[in-house]
Amino acid sequence: MMEGPLLKINDLRTYFYSRSKQAFIRSVDGVRLEVRKGETLGIVGESGSGKSVTALSVMGLVTGGPGVITGSIEFMTNSDRKNLLDGLQDFVEITQENGRIMSVKKDVIGWERRSEEIMQGIRGGEISMIFQNPKAALNPFMTVGGQITEAIMLHTGIKDRKEAEERAVYWLKRVKIDSPRLRFGNYPYGLSGGMCQRAMIAMALASEPDLLIADEPTTGLDATIQSKIVDLLLELKHELGTTTMLISHDISIISRLSDSVAVMYGGTVVETGPAKDILSSSTSSKHPYTAALLASIPDDYHIREKIPLQAIEGDVLDTINIPPGCRFYGRCNRVTEKIRKRCESEEPDLREIAVGRNVRCWLYYE
Amino acid sequence: MPGGKLVFLRFDYRVEVFDRYPKHMPKTILEVIDLKKYFTQRRRLFSAFKSDIRTIPAVDGVSFYLKENETVGLVGESGCGKTTIGKTILRLENPTSGRVIFDGKDITAMSREELRRLRSRMQMIFQDLDAALNPKMRIKDILREAIRVHHDVSDEEVDKRISELLEQVNLKKSKLSNFPHELSGGEKRRVGVARVLSVGAKFIVADEPTSALDVSIQAQVVNLLRDLQDQLGLSYLFISHDLRVVELISHKVAVMYLGKIVEMGLSSKIAHAPRHPYTHILWSSLVEKQSRESSSAAKNVQSGIWGVFDFERPYSGCRFAPRCPVFESKGRPAVCTDPQSEPKLIDVGSGHQVACHFPL
Numbered sequence: 001m002m003e004g005p006l007l008k009i010n011d012l013r014t015y016f017y018s019r020s021k022q023a024f025i026r027s028v029d030g031v032r033l034e035v036r037k038g039e040t041l042g043i044v045g046e047s048g049s050g051k052s053v054t055a056l057s058v059m060g061l062v063t064g065g066p067g068v069i070t071g072s073i074e075f076m077t078n079s080d081r082k083n084l085l086d087g088l089q090d091f092v093e094i095t096q097e098n099g100r101i102m103s104v105k106k107d108v109i110g111w112e113r114r115s116e117e118i119m120q121g122i123r124g125g126e127i128s129m130i131f132q133n134p135k136a137a138l139n140p141f142m143t144v145g146g147q148i149t150e151a152i153m154l155h156t157g158i159k160d161r162k163e164a165e166e167r168a169v170y171w172l173k174r175v176k177i178d179s180p181r182l183r184f185g186n187y188p189y190g191l192s193g194g195m196c197q198r199a200m201i202a203m204a205l206a207s208e209p210d211l212l213i214a215d216e217p218t219t220g221l222d223a224t225i226q227s228k229i230v231d232l233l234l235e236l237k238h239e240l241g242t243t244t245m246l247i248s249h250d251i252s253i254i255s256r257l258s259d260s261v262a263v264m265y266g267g268t269v270v271e272t273g274p275a276k277d278i279l280s281s282s283t284s285s286k287h288p289y290t291a292a293l294l295a296s297i298p299d300d301y302h303i304r305e306k307i308p309l310q311a312i313e314g315d316v317l318d319t320i321n322i323p324p325g326c327r328f329y330g331r332c333n334r335v336t337e338k339i340r341k342r343c344e345s346e347e348p349d350l351r352e353i354a355v356g357r358n359v360r361c362w363l364y365y366e
Numbered sequence: 367m368p369g370g371k372l373v374f375l376r377f378d379y380r381v382e383v384f385d386r387y388p389k390h391m392p393k394t395i396l397e398v399i400d401l402k403k404y405f406t407q408r409r410r411l412f413s414a415f416k417s418d419i420r421t422i423p424a425v426d427g428v429s430f431y432l433k434e435n436e437t438v439g440l441v442g443e444s445g446c447g448k449t450t451i452g453k454t455i456l457r458l459e460n461p462t463s464g465r466v467i468f469d470g471k472d473i474t475a476m477s478r479e480e481l482r483r484l485r486s487r488m489q490m491i492f493q494d495l496d497a498a499l500n501p502k503m504r505i506k507d508i509l510r511e512a513i514r515v516h517h518d519v520s521d522e523e524v525d526k527r528i529s530e531l532l533e534q535v536n537l538k539k540s541k542l543s544n545f546p547h548e549l550s551g552g553e554k555r556r557v558g559v560a561r562v563l564s565v566g567a568k569f570i571v572a573d574e575p576t577s578a579l580d581v582s583i584q585a586q587v588v589n590l591l592r593d594l595q596d597q598l599g600l601s602y603l604f605i606s607h608d609l610r611v612v613e614l615i616s617h618k619v620a621v622m623y624l625g626k627i628v629e630m631g632l633s634s635k636i637a638h639a640p641r642h643p644y645t646h647i648l649w650s651s652l653v654e655k656q657s658r659e660s661s662s663a664a665k666n667v668q669s670g671i672w673g674v675f676d677f678e679r680p681y682s683g684c685r686f687a688p689r690c691p692v693f694e695s696k697g698r699p700a701v702c703t704d705p706q707s708e709p710k711l712i713d714v715g716s717g718h719q720v721a722c723h724f725p726l
Contacts, residue, residue: 046580046581046582046583047551047580222443222444222607223443223607223609223648223651223652224443224647224648224651226651227651227652228651249580249581251581252652292582293581293582296581296582296584296585297581297585297610298585298588298610298611298613298614302614303610303613303614303634303637304634306614308589308592308593309585309588309589309614310585311582311583311585311586311589312582312585312586313586315550315552315553315583316550316580316583
């Protein structure tokens with residue numbers, strides 16, 4: 001048996017450079033995550049909190065232009081640990097000032113070549129991904145079946161075309177597409193949004209990945225279709241036990257599918273732990289952001305009593321000008337006089353408060 | 367809900383509204399009668415023949431009314447004609463047939479000049495504010511233009527009005543000189559609301575005002591819309607596919623399926639005691655609900671074929687029948703597919719209307 005987590009992200013930083021603003025957009029800024037084998041990790045957070053960029057960094061899809069990735073992404077491949085960012089630092093020259101990146105010189109071509117070298121065979125094979133917008137992610141010039149067949153022939157042992165096609169039909173059936181043989185020859189435009197998403201899931205699973213990354217798999221689908229896709233994912237989770245990293249801003253979906261949860265805010269993880277602890281309304285020891293996020297969802301009580309929702313004041317963090325101190329300080333409603341100074345000036349670390357529970361907040365430092 | 371009045375509420379919905387705003391009888395501000403909007407599409411680039419033109423019935427005979435100070439929610443899947451209804455009511459689209467009576471006047475027969483004057487009282491908050499706010503204008507100019515189009519006022523008054531608006535929608539004054547792309551999603555939404563209020567609108571069609579917003583920002587916008595309704599006595603037609611938000615903000619809810627209203631009634635009734643199978647499926651498909659109950663009760667009703675509906679296919683009878691679990695469980699009764707008997711909206715008590723042969 002293998003020991004240790006399947007995927008271990010340590011201090012991941014992914015910055016983009018905005019030319020018009022002459023500044024770095026710090027989309028992901030020090031993310032620490034672990035995905036254990038067989039579990040589903042849900043990542044929640046508002047838009048712009050860096051969920052998707054984390055996923056794209058793992059997939060090695062942040063390459064072009066002046067994007068910078070530092071830190072390490074360790075992935076277990078056949079009992080062999082591999083850093084997916086290994087050697088990439090040779091192609092960038094980073095000038096730092098007080099721990100902040102001030103300027104970057106990058107050999108884009110060398111960087112991309114190196115990144116492709118590492119990711120070949122892993123991307124699509126050992127790690128595969130379900131994208132947010134299935135209609136845009138599927139190739140419009142290829143039939144759905146053709147695309148799945150291609151994935152199978154590239155990433156599994158099946159090299160015979162006929163056999164691969166049979167396998168593709170099997171996967172289409174597996175994700176509950178009606179008359180899979182007929183749909184095999186359809187182009188993506190001929191399928192509805194829900195069907196496209198099913199085809200997308202079939203394609204991601206067809207290569208039998210060790211890690212599946214699902215980036216907002218139900219966003220943009222109608223409520224009825226959404227629940228069908230969640231049902232499907234739940235069923236596949238029980239049957240196949242694929243290790244999954246599920247990204248969504250919809251807490252109800254996360255709470256249904258995941259075993260453990262990481263809450264992201266402004267490019268960092270503010271809280272991790274078992275899903276039932278973090279997403280239940282009962283446990284009091286939570287990061288103020290998680291608590292506020294849960295409170296802002298309309299529930300039966302609000303609807304019945306017609307009382308106003310508890311909104312989080314202020315706006316999502318601007319990842320260009322990240323203030324010193326805690327990232328959530330400006331919107332936080334649980335700052336006490338005792339810790340105010342610290343909140344303002346010093347950033348807390350992700351600290352373990354109970355077994356498997358980590359919170360990034362000064363409140364829990366006593 | 368005041369306890370003593372419960373008896374009345376069960377008989378007539380109007381009593382509740384009356385109860386909440388006891389100063390005056392709420393009058394009907396908008397009445398929509400058998401509204402139809404068909405879009406036509408040429409099959410080929412140069413088709414001139416009638417047979418080559420296909421008709422898409424986006425809105426197919428919709429009737430409802432809206433009282434002052436009331437919110438009617440409009441829900442349904444994408445493509446069922448929600449937005450088209452909103453646009454047709456404000457005559458941003460010309461209806462194919464039917465009448466829209468706003469404040470006693472039939473707006474379907476109005477001239478452009480009359481309409482222009484009326485638009486100061488009815489407005490729309492658009493779904494995609496990236497498209498609805500001019501990217502080359504500063505926020506200040508966007509609001510100023512809206513005021514100037516409808517009211518002949520001096521510069522100082524415009525400035526005064528703008529600062530009032532900012533306070534109402536809770537937007538920082540420093541944002542006035544920004545361009546729309548510099549604002550966040552929630553702020554853009556606030557500008558959209560401010561612009562609608564700036565002309566003095568009393569009736570507002572809010573088209574998916576909370577979609578594409580994060581939950582924390584969504585809560586801000588929902589609270590804002592409700593506060594404004596209480597302060598200014600606004601009426602909303604609230605179009606959304608987010609069932610929880612609709613349930614929260616609306617007094618009445620209309621459920622649409624393929625261009626028709628299939629059920630209409632008090633929001634609590636629609637959410638907790640639906641009579642139409644489609645409404646039942648919609649509400650039971652809420653993911654969080656399933657996770658909590660996880661009982662099979664809701665799942666049993668959910669069956670049928672869930673494909674995209676093809677508008678081209680000729681209807682025969684009830685348009686929900688192909689997806690309907692009741693239709694299946696009753697052994698496909700002929701009345702459901704009989705072309706002569708499409709179910710009509712029938713009152714099933716206390717103002718609750720259902721268009722189904724076999725209401726639940």
